[in-house]
Amino acid sequence: MNEMLAVFRRELGGYFATPLAFVFIVIFLFAMGSFTFYLGGYFESGNADLSIFFNFHPWLYLFLIPAISMRLWAEERRTGSIELLLTLPVPLWAAVLGKFLAAWVFAGLALALTFPMWLTVNYLGSPDNGVILAGYTGSFLMAGGYLAIGAALSAATKNQVIAFVLSVVVCFLFTVSGLPLVIDFVSGWAPQALVNTIASFSFLNRFQSIVNGVIDLRDLIYFISLIGVWLAACAIIVDMKKAG
Amino acid sequence: MRAEPGAYPAAGDGTGNEGSGVIASTVVHTSDSSPAGPLIEIHNLVKRFGPFTAVDRVSFSVARGEVLGFLGPNGAGKSTTMKMATGFLTPSEGDIRVCGFDVQSRRLSAQRAIGYLPEGAPAYPEMTPRGFLRFIARIRRLSGQDADQAITSAINATELEQVLDQPIDTLSKGYRRRVGLAQAILHNPPVLIMDEPTDGLDPNQKYQVRELIGAMARHKAIVISTHILEEVDAICTRALIIDRGRIVADGTPGELLARSRYHNAVSITLDTSLAEQAALLLRAVHGVAAVEEIRRGPETIFTLFTTVQGEADTTLVDHVSRLVRERGWQVRALYREPGRLDEVFRRLTRGDRSGQQTKPGAAA
Known part of the structure; x- marks a missing residue:
């Protein structure tokens, strides 16, 4: 546990030791704002809720989250510090989890800094703050899912660009698996059970229901277990690389 | 622990793998007398990367008080062996124990006992x-x-005071290496493994690091890899030459020097005006196998190779000095060569012949 906290603190500190944290947060907030107000037509919609804001999250995360996760392991491998980390008495799970949690907390911080949105909507009307809280929770969980996928793919390469591109592709597949784009492609030939399984992997469907204020335990379990599975994959990849 | 000074005289074939004997000017622990036994035990270690065998049945052990120098050309398998010993790479075959802990099954316990400076001294x-x-101290519990004390003494030992608050990537190569060293010795580990600890340091810093290693040596088992052959003589109690993944020589620096053809050779520097006459007379000295002559302006250096191999032997130098006295020559320098490590190194690490021949003895 101590070791995990040490890795976590170092990793989180690493974001703020370079301009990375600043640049990321500024771009994140700018993108969130401009998507919501211009593309989403927030004011024109006349609704006192944040559903327009939240609806853009999956698509923004698709590119912004891999930008955080790509460096998690690939950079350690490139600079050689991974040799240091793995020869320190740190259990593998502690290294994997410590790094992931640091990235997740960082993403959570960026998300929390969108609070002026919440202030605005409360100023303009009287929204259901429970639904908004659900939206933030769902968004945070979804960010964790994207990050876990990105962490595992980052462990597979020492090239951050490759890690980024692979993460975007895999995250995209997870995002859209419930959309007609994918379902129509599969339903023609695959058994209904498989189609349902694929559709059930969709971030979009599950996130949508959370944003609507319906926190289903199954959706929470889905995101948590998705994070668990991808982090386990990450640990396995890191361990496999030790074999050369 | 019982000390046995001089329990392990500098004789033998120099290819043994006992790992328990230390030829140090100071104290010797043998594995029989030390309750813990060797701190590092490596047995039949093999590492393959696809069809390429990087480390091929390497066995050795290192006891407390020993400084083992790991020598070999680039790509010989030195770093790979160290990476396996510290738990970074998984061996294809063989086993490694550090302080009695198997590095594969008890990785964390073994790693707690190790201070490791990886190749190139990576850091964040x-x-x-x-x-x-501070991060390393936290990980080291x-x-x-305790942490403050450990950090302060590591900083003092590596003289990092001046750069403590500059980002590591703005530091010079020498400072970065010293940050890596400080990290490795922070928890005062019984086992220190350092991959080229003096690479990139200037001569003063090199001297300092050697002093540091020398000061710690008595209480630790230390393995260093190096390209610098004088370093072996300066700080190592034992040297291991590795070539293409195999151990080709294992012995004290003295034993390795004894394998040099310069071992016991006599060098004499004379005025060049005497050279022609001297060449004939020196060749005729009893016990001279060959003579090498190097003319440097007013001086000529003769190197007389002896027919006596192995043992330290002063017969030849006695003969030569008698000849000098008889002839009344003005001698500018006269000395008996201890041997040349670079020549031994080249001979052992070049060509199949040497590798094949010495391997069975080394891996026994």
Whole structure:
């Protein structure tokens, strides 16, 4: 546990030791704002809720989250510090989890800094703050899912660009698996059970229901277990690389 | 622990793998007398990368008080062996024990006992040495005063005071190496493994690091890899030459020097005006196998190779000095060569012949 906290603190500190944290947060907030107000037509919609804001999250995360996760392991491998980390008495799970949690907390911080949105909507009307809280929770969980996928793919390469591109592709597949784009492609030939399984992997469907204020335990379990599975994959990849 | 000074005389074939004997001018622990036995035990270690065998049945052990020098050309398998010993790479075959812990099955316990300086001294570039050492202390479960004390003494030992608050990626190569060293010795580990600890340091810093290693040597088992052959003579109690993944020589620096053809050779520097006459007379000295002559302006250096191999032997130098006295020559220098490590190194690490021939003895 101590070791995990040490890795976590170092990793989180690493974001703020370079301009990375600043640049990321500024771009994140700018993108969130401009998507919501211009593309989403927030004011024109006349609704006192944040559903327009939240609806853009999956698509923004698709590119912004891999930008955080790509460096998690690939950079350690490139600079050689991974040799240091793995020869320190740190259990593998502690290294994997410590790094992931640091990235997740960082993403959570960026998300929390969108609070002026919440202030605005409360100023303009009287929204259901429970639904908004659900939206933030769902968004945070979804960010964790994207990050876990990105962490595992980052462990597979020492090239951050490759890690980024692979993460975007895999995250995209997870995002859209419930959309007609994918379902129509599969339903023609695959058994209904498989189609349902694929559709059930969709971030979009599950996130949508959370944003609507319906926190289903199954959706929470889905995101948590998705994070668990991808982090386990990450640990396995890191361990496999030790074999050369 | 019982000390047995001189229990292990500098004789033998120099290819043994006992690992228990230390030829140091100071104290010797043998594995029989030391309750813990060797701190590092490596047995039949093999590492394959696809069809390429990087490390091929390497066995050795290192006891407390020993400084083992790991020598070999680039790509010989030195770093790979160290990476396996520290738990970074998984061996294809063989086993490694550090302080009695199997590095595969008890990785964390073994790693707690190891201080490791990886090749190139990697660190987190955006961190400052102070922050970096704090991170290492936290991972090493040092806290409060213990941590402060450990960090301070590591900083003092490596003289990092001046750069403590500069990001590591702005530091010079020498400082970065010293940050890596500080990290490795922070928890005062019984086992120190260092991959080229003096690479990139200037001569003063090299001297300092050697002093540091020398000061720690008595209480630790230390393995260093190096390209610098004088370093072996300066700090190592034992040297291991590895070539293409195999151990081709294992012995004290003295034993390795004894394998040089310069071992016991006599060098004499004379005025060049005497050279022609001297050449004939020196060749005729009893016990001279061959004579090498190097003319440098007014001086001529003769190197007389002896027919006596192995043992330290002063017969030839006695003969030569008698000849000098009889002839009344003005001698500018006269000395008996201890041997040349670079020549031994080249001979052992070049061509199949030497590798094949010495391997069975070394891996026994």
